Amino acid sequence: MGVSCHFYRMEVVLLWFRADLRVQDHPALYRACQLGLPVLPVFILEDRWRSRSEAGVSRLGPFRAHFLARSLEALQGQLAQLGLPLLIRQGEAVAQLSRLLDELPVAAIYAHTEPAWEEQQQEKALKQLLDARGIALDLSDGNSLYNVEDMPYTAGQVPELFTHFRKKIEPSTLVRSPLPVPSFVLAPEQIPAGCPLPDAQVLCAEYVPERHIPEQTGGEPAALAWLQEYIWERQAVATYKDTRNGLMGTHFSSRLSEWLALGCLSPRYVYDQVRRYEHERQKNESTYWLQIELLWRDYFRLMARKHGRHLFGADGLSRVPIAWKADPLAFRQWCQGLTGYPLVDAAMRQLMQTGWMSNRARQVTGSFLTKNLQVDWRWGAQWFEYWLTDYAPSSNYGNWNYVAGVGNDGSGFRFFHPVKQGETYDPQGLFVKHFLPELEALPPAWVHRPWELPGNLQRTLGFAPGTRYPAPVVDILESAREAEVAYKKGLVDGNHKKSYSRIRKFVK
Numbered sequence: 223m224g225v226s227c228h229f230y231r232m233e234v235v236l237l238w239f240r241a242d243l244r245v246q247d248h249p250a251l252y253r254a255c256q257l258g259l260p261v262l263p264v265f266i267l268e269d270r271w272r273s274r275s276e277a278g279v280s281r282l283g284p285f286r287a288h289f290l291a292r293s294l295e296a297l298q299g300q301l302a303q304l305g306l307p308l309l310i311r312q313g314e315a316v317a318q319l320s321r322l323l324d325e326l327p328v329a330a331i332y333a334h335t336e337p338a339w340e341e342q343q344q345e346k347a348l349k350q351l352l353d354a355r356g357i358a359l360d361l362s363d364g365n366s367l368y369n370v371e372d373m374p375y376t377a378g379q380v381p382e383l384f385t386h387f388r389k390k391i392e393p394s395t396l397v398r399s400p401l402p403v404p405s406f407v408l409a410p411e412q413i414p415a416g417c418p419l420p421d422a423q424v425l426c427a428e429y430v431p432e433r434h435i436p437e438q439t440g441g442e443p444a445a446l447a448w449l450q451e452y453i454w455e456r457q458a459v460a461t462y463k464d465t466r467n468g469l470m471g472t473h474f475s476s477r478l479s480e481w482l483a484l485g486c487l488s489p490r491y492v493y494d495q496v497r498r499y500e501h502e503r504q505k506n507e508s509t510y511w512l513q514i515e516l517l518w519r520d521y522f523r524l525m526a527r528k529h530g531r532h533l534f535g536a537d538g539l540s541r542v543p544i545a546w547k548a549d550p551l552a553f554r555q556w557c558q559g560l561t562g563y564p565l566v567d568a569a570m571r572q573l574m575q576t577g578w579m580s581n582r583a584r585q586v587t588g589s590f591l592t593k594n595l596q597v598d599w600r601w602g603a604q605w606f607e608y609w610l611t612d613y614a615p616s617s618n619y620g621n622w623n624y625v626a627g628v629g630n631d632g633s634g635f636r637f638f639h640p641v642k643q644g645e646t647y648d649p650q651g652l653f654v655k656h657f658l659p660e661l662e663a664l665p666p667a668w669v670h671r672p673w674e675l676p677g678n679l680q681r682t683l684g685f686a687p688g689t690r691y692p693a694p695v696v697d698i699l700e701s702a703r704e705a706e707v708a709y710k711k712g713l714v715d716g717n718h719k720k721s722y723s724r725i726r727k728f729v730k
């Protein structure tokens with residue numbers, strides 16, 4: 223989107239940083255600098271992050287608070303190298319930008335567009351405000367692989383199914399090359415008063431204990447160093463497809479999500495590095511698969527933009543009205559890792575201890591909440607929103623829509639059997655034992671089904687099911703069958719086609 227306005231005074235350009243805390247491949251920064259006017263970068267600590275969700279927690283938890291604080295510190299350092307300050311303000315975003323218009327002669331605001339409902343509402347409100355004052359707003363695609371204007375369809379026409387989306391976009395649309403850090407930058411002479419760099423406690427509404435430091439370090443320099451290690455030094459990208467379903471370790475998947483979510487790294491830069499690796503070292507299914515995952519990220523962003531607030535509704539993108547249970551006890555057992563199903567519990571404790579969970583574990587825990595406990599999926603999404611360092615509205619709520627069966631994937635009642643998943647992806651029980659030390663004594667054959675431990679072994683190993691570790695809170699197949707009935711009723715009530723069952727294959 224170009225800016226076609228005339229500047230009558232030596233004004234400043236506001237560069238509104240959002241989920242794009244970097245200077246490399248930053249189209250908004252690059253374009254703002256091209257105007258030849260002084261650029262004032264601003265970041266707003268938003269009030270809404272401290273508001274409480276139905277899950278009983280605020281929206282920005284301790285791990286992300288640490289990561290964000292560190293990322294802002296890194297950004298401030300990088301901007302300083304360019305000779306630019308970073309102004310930090312606190313409050314409601316559009317109101318704060320509006321205040322700045324009264325304090326400074328602002329020629330234009332540059333920013334990257336963000337696709338989810340609240341961010342879109344901010345953009346609309348800002349546009350109205352700026353239009354009324356004759357000030358230009360330049361919103362560009364800076365945080366996705368593809369630019370909407372390069373696609374073979376408009377944002378409203380993006381195909382509903384991922385496969386259709388992928389098949390059409392891959393052959394027809396080029397991913398733009400990453401942009402360099404701008405070489406000519408003008409700093410503003412006048413800098414209004416702002417807040418100091420926040421620490422985690424300022425960002426998070428709840429008390430933040432020191433142990434909640436995320437495993438990865440926030441900021442673009444740390445992101446670039448990790449990418450270099452993952453792709454070029456370890457060459458883990460060359461085996462990604464085989465290892466990506468792992469649960470334990472640090473290199474089985476790229477671990478780029480935290481940096482991508484806050485924009486410390488652009489997906490285009492990651493894509494560019496993978497393509498270079500393919501050209502210079504090797505190209506295989508794994509290198510392609512990582513690109514597919516980045517495409518999933520784009521797809522969820524586009525779905526968020528297309529469906530607006532429906533992404534956050536109980537009946538989801540496909541409007542399936544399922545009668546979710548409001549069961550605080552079951553929800554608490556799930557949150558705290560006390561369901562009696564080791565893979566679910568270990569993963570939920572991992573989330574609270576590290577701020578991260580693998581994709582496989584997110585699917586299994588999400589399935590358990592919605593397909594076994596039948597608890598409203600939005601509570602789960604809100605819990606993830608609070609705890610995940612890599613929380614991103616479109617990826618989180620988009621994936622939860624899928625997991626809950628209210629997304630647009632058309633695959634019906636998706637159900638993950640936690641015992642089978644555990645035995646497949648954690649056959650020795652190393653992952654569950656790491657986060658559930660109370661299962662340490664159990665041999666692999668029983669580590670995912672401790673309630674079946676024979677009496678003689680219970681005595682030898684000193685492990686009595688249901689004492690130090692809870693007995694299962696539900697029967698896995700019975701509860702899934704019940705959930706499927708509720709799901710099918712939702713399909714009928716919502717006038718949807720019938721789906722096939724994914725539970726049948728587990729019934730002997």
Ligand SMILES: Cc1cc2nc3c(=O)[nH]c(=O)nc-3n(C[C@H](O)[C@H](O)[C@H](O)COP(=O)(O)OP(=O)(O)OC[C@H]3O[C@@H](n4cnc5c(N)ncnc54)[C@H](O)[C@@H]3O)c2cc1C
Pocket residue numbers: 466475476477478479480482483512515516518519522579580581582584585588606610612613614615617618619621622625
């Ligand atoms: C219930 C649920 C909630 C989720 N919430 C989030 C979230 O809030 N933020 C988030 O970034 N991802 C989310 N995901 C997607 C996925 O689990 C994480 O992106 C992935 O586990 C991060 O690890 P990684 O960086 O090693 O990923 P890799 O497997 O190495 O993938 C590379 C990158 O591709 C993107 N990606 C991979 N899988 C997906 C996917 N299914 N959807 C969207 N993007 C994807 C991520 O940016 C990721 O960093 C969620 C998945 C589920 C099932």
